[in-house]
Structure formats: C-alpha cells, structure tokens
Amino acid sequence: MLDALDTTLERLLKRELPPNVPSEDTEVFISFDTPYQGAIKKKPAINFFLYDVQENLELRSSRWLVERHSDGTVTKKRPPARVDCSYLITAWPQNEDDIQTEHQLLGEVMKVLLRYREIPETFVADNFEGQEIPLRLISLRPSNLQSFGEFWQAMGGKEGTRPKVVLHCTVTISVSVDAAEPEAGLVGVYQPNVQ
Incomplete structure (x- = not known):
C-alpha cells in the first residue's frame, strides 16, 4: 500500500514537472530513500522521505458500511481508517x-x-486498491517533527550529511481495517395477504 502511494507521487511529479528543469537534457530522478549524502544514487533527484504515518482522527467514522446484494443478503463491514502519510x-x-x-x-x-x-x-497507481479517489494532499504545512535540527543531527551520523531545505506534504489514504462480516439474510417486513 505505501509502495503504491510512492508510485502515485512519482507519477504526479514525472508528469507535472517541466521538462526543462534543471535543463532540457537532464533527467530528474525520484527517490524514496533516507535523505543523507550517498543514499541518493541517481542525481539530480527529488527525494520523498516517508517519516510519519498516523491515523487521521478527524476523518474517523464509526458508521458501519452495509452492502445489499441482489440475493437478499447483506454484508456489513467497518469503514476504512484514514491515515496521514x-x-x-x-x-x-x-x-x-x-x-x-x-x-x-x-x-x-x-x-x-x-x-x-x-x-x-x-x-493514482494501478495497484492502489481500496482508495477513495481523489486522495487528499496537504502541502507546505508544519511538519510533525519536533525539530528539524534534531532530524538533521540524527542524519548527521551518516558521513557527509548537511542540513538541507525541505518541503513537507501529507497524503491521506484509506486503509481497510478488517474483512467483510459474513453475509446475513435481510429481515423482511410482514405483509399480510389481503384479498
């Protein structure tokens, strides 16, 4: 699922970035590695580092989803969780x-x-199943990190890493939390045979 999100972001950038950036004859690679010098093999590159995954409690729903079938049975399942990546x-x-x-x-x-x-x-990637389309994208908001200084210091354990300018984005995806409940017959309403 997270790999499908990576593919989705890569598709978005590859189709939307101007072809002359940084120049006409230079391909820009998209990477999802940990951002330290030496990890990004092909350059120039845009690197998306997935650093936080949390349930979005504001979008949580407690209503069960009920699907009615033509044979008179119903399937009941919980709504998907919304997760901010x-x-x-x-x-x-x-x-x-x-x-x-x-x-x-x-x-x-x-x-x-x-x-x-x-x-x-x-x-959206072809293998990104169970998503409510379109996917919500929030950009250039404060990150969930306590301190970028601490983040880059942690990355500083890697040889040659220096602080870099970063952009931040969050994509909200749907995650199915359980399988469908067993099918059950519908309870009919009694209709007397009146003549």
Whole structure:
C-alpha cells in the first residue's frame, strides 16, 4: 500500500514537472530513500522521505458500511481508517554545492504540490486498491517533527550529511481495517395477504 502511494507521487511529479528543469537534457530522478549524502544514487533527484504515518482522527467514522446484494443478503463491514502519510521532500543536484539547482528543483516541486489539493485519479497507481479517489494532499504545512535540527543531527551520523531545505506534504489514504462480516439474510417486513 505505501509502495503504491510512492508510485502515485512519482507519477504526479514525472508528469507535472517541466521538462526543462534543471535543463532540457537532464533527467530528474525520484527517490524514496533516507535523505543523507550517498543514499541518493541517481542525481539530480527529488527525494520523498516517508517519516510519519498516523491515523487521521478527524476523518474517523464509526458508521458501519452495509452492502445489499441482489440475493437478499447483506454484508456489513467497518469503514476504512484514514491515515496521514507525511513526507519530507529534498532536492539533490548533481553537484552537492549547486544550491541554485537545488532551489530550482524545490521551487518546481512546490508549484506542483500547490497546484493540487487532491491527487487526481489519473496519477493514482494501478495497484492502489481500496482508495477513495481523489486522495487528499496537504502541502507546505508544519511538519510533525519536533525539530528539524534534531532530524538533521540524527542524519548527521551518516558521513557527509548537511542540513538541507525541505518541503513537507501529507497524503491521506484509506486503509481497510478488517474483512467483510459474513453475509446475513435481510429481515423482511410482514405483509399480510389481503384479498
């Protein structure tokens, strides 16, 4: 499921980023690695680091879903949980010191994310089953991290890592929490035979 979300975000960026960023003859790669120097193999790259997954309690529903079948039976199941998947987005130019290209890449990603409040169905991965389309996308809001300094310090254990500018986005997905209840017959309403 999370891999399908990664594919969805990759599709969105690949189709929406301008072809001349950073230049006409340079392919921009999309990565989902931990963001430290040496982890991102192909550059220039946009890296989406999934750092937080939480249930969205505001969208929680306690109403059961009841599906009626033509044979008179019904299936009852809980509604899917809504889960917020939060990413830190960083740009990785060919040359680590090329801040201009890093900012150019981030600026174009920012435009794409702000263009969409929801991810349209055309970008959703084929294997992303059970989703309520379109997927909600929230961009450029405060992250769930207590401190970016602590985050980069933790990444600093990796050789050559320095703090980078980050964008933040959260996508809300649906997660089926259980299988359907066994089918049951409907209780009919008594209708006397009046002549």
